[in-house]
Amino acid sequence: MRFSGLQVLKEGLTGNKGWGPHWRDPEPKSEYDIIIIGGGGHGLATAHYLAKEHGLTNVAVLERGYLGGGNVGRNTTIVRANYMLPGNSEFYSHSLKLWEGLEEDLNYNVMHSQRGIINLFHSDGQRDAFARRGNQMINQGDDAILLDTDGVRQHLPYLDFKQTRFPIYGGLYHPRGGSARHDAVAWGFARSASQRGVDLIQNCEVTGFDIVDGVVRGVQTSRGPIRAKKIGMAVAGRTSQVAEMAGFRVPIESHVLQAFVTEGLKPVIDHVVTYGMGHFYISQSDKGGLVFGGDLDMYASYAARGNLPIVEHVSEAAMTLMPVIGKAKMLRSWGGIMDMSPDGSFIMDKSPIDGLYINCGWCYGGFKATPASGHTFAHLLATDQPHPTTIRHRLDRFRTGRGVMDEEATGSQHNLH
Numbered sequence: 369m370r371f372s373g374l375q376v377l378k379e380g381l382t383g384n385k386g387w388g389p390h391w392r393d394p395e396p397k398s399e400y401d402i403i404i405i406g407g408g409g410h411g412l413a414t415a416h417y418l419a420k421e422h423g424l425t426n427v428a429v430l431e432r433g434y435l436g437g438g439n440v441g442r443n444t445t446i447v448r449a450n451y452m453l454p455g456n457s458e459f460y461s462h463s464l465k466l467w468e469g470l471e472e473d474l475n476y477n478v479m480h481s482q483r484g485i486i487n488l489f490h491s492d493g494q495r496d497a498f499a500r501r502g503n504q505m506i507n508q509g510d511d512a513i514l515l516d517t518d519g520v521r522q523h524l525p526y527l528d529f530k531q532t533r534f535p536i537y538g539g540l541y542h543p544r545g546g547s548a549r550h551d552a553v554a555w556g557f558a559r560s561a562s563q564r565g566v567d568l569i570q571n572c573e574v575t576g577f578d579i580v581d582g583v584v585r586g587v588q589t590s591r592g593p594i595r596a597k598k599i600g601m602a603v604a605g606r607t608s609q610v611a612e613m614a615g616f617r618v619p620i621e622s623h624v625l626q627a628f629v630t631e632g633l634k635p636v637i638d639h640v641v642t643y644g645m646g647h648f649y650i651s652q653s654d655k656g657g658l659v660f661g662g663d664l665d666m667y668a669s670y671a672a673r674g675n676l677p678i679v680e681h682v683s684e685a686a687m688t689l690m691p692v693i694g695k696a697k698m699l700r701s702w703g704g705i706m707d708m709s710p711d712g713s714f715i716m717d718k719s720p721i722d723g724l725y726i727n728c729g730w731c732y733g734g735f736k737a738t739p740a741s742g743h744t745f746a747h748l749l750a751t752d753q754p755h756p757t758t759i760r761h762r763l764d765r766f767r768t769g770r771g772v773m774d775e776e777a778t779g780s781q782h783n784l785h
């Protein structure tokens with residue numbers, strides 16, 4: 369079924385009896401041309417683009433739980449292209465362009481909303497750094513406007529401009545940035561991939577690899593062995609564990625990141641606002657909840673839930689920036705497992721095993737990458753060549769020291785990114 373306004377009207381008038389499941393629920397076949405491990409945003413997007421751009425449909429996505437139950441359904445949904453370093457800037461620029469056409473491409477309402485992002489700055493040095501970042505964004509074809517304090521006040525009148533600890537000097541405004549409904553992104557890619565012939569296999573955990581003479585031949589799963597000519601890993605926070613099954617180590621540490629949402633409120637926050645000094649970012653969902661987050665829990669863990677000190681830390685930062693938030697009741701908080709790379713940039717490459725490809729290291733920024741990650745990973749899997757926007761994202765860059773992309777300029781260390 370193609371979704372349209374007319375279809376909604378027709379179903380509304382006929383008792384909503386015509387809607388079917390969004391994707392098929394097939395039994396796994398014994399062999400595929402390509403297997404994608406991980407039914408998160410990146411795995412599902414890869415399947416969509418493999419089918420759509422490369423005509424490859426003898427493909428399966430294997431997901432240990434349910435589609436979209438990982439980080440893709442747990443994030444704070446910020447979509448932006450305000451990256452600075454060569455390698456990252458053109459990749460995220462490419463991703464934002466794909467976001468802008470995604471709903472038509474998928475025939476699915478992912479609620480992509482370009483409401484604008486404002487990154488606040490609080491010192492002269494930070495202003496210089498943001499001005500440089502903004503100029504670079506404009507040069508590469510993205511948008512950026514440097515705001516002074518009054519400029520920020522016009523957009524965000526509810527902030528505390530009198531705070532003395534980190535006075536607001538201004539902000540870098542990125543109007544094309546914004547947010548999207550995270551579950552819908554997973555569902556939209558899943559529906560499209562399934563319609564094009566890709567098998568989406570849920571409750572199917574990969575437990576091992578069949579490797580002969582350094583070449584991958586298939587996987588062992590909780591639903592039996594499945595053979596494949598090529599296998600792509602898109603398992604985010606579980607990357608180290610899955611790579612270990614194939615016998616190699618990756619430069620990834622898994623850390624917990626928490627998110628929070630308040631009760632539904634009338635519209636108060638029009639933009640996405642980030643407050644780097646306090647490590648806090650916030651937006652308002654279409655249901656009215658204030659959605660916000662902060663820093664990592666700062667110790668390696670595979671637990672998809674967080675600790676209380678971070679709840680306190682994030683709440684403190686929130687109160688410093690916008691004391692009005694103290695009146696809102698917090699409804700829920702949750703955690704996700706982040707695949708942190710040493711330089712804060714992702715890895716997309718062939719692995720040391722022939723036929724096995726790796727996609728990981730998205731840190732806490734991989735939601736905005738979802739379309740481009742799928743698009744470029746599909747390119748790598750289909751052609752054996754990196755897409756022009758991922759040439760620098762090699763697995764060996766930490767061993768060789770060549771091409772490290774340290775976006776935060778904090779040094780090559782996991783917990784600083």
Ligand SMILES: Cc1cc2nc3c(=O)[nH]c(=O)nc-3n(C[C@H](O)[C@H](O)[C@H](O)COP(=O)(O)OP(=O)(O)OC[C@H]3O[C@@H](n4cnc5c(N)ncnc54)[C@H](O)[C@@H]3O)c2cc1C
Binds near residue numbers: 430432440602610704
């Ligand atoms: C709290 C929080 C806030 C965030 N905020 C933002 C944000 O605002 N903007 C942004 O850009 N990014 C954000 N992120 C990061 C972003 O969500 C992730 O980088 C991105 O979702 C990771 O890619 P994915 O969607 O493919 O991961 P996932 O959805 O985690 O998909 C990986 C899948 O692999 C499956 N899997 C693992 N092991 C196996 C196995 N052995 N066999 C089969 N399947 C397996 C998992 O079950 C999972 O479904 C945030 C993350 C969190 C947790």
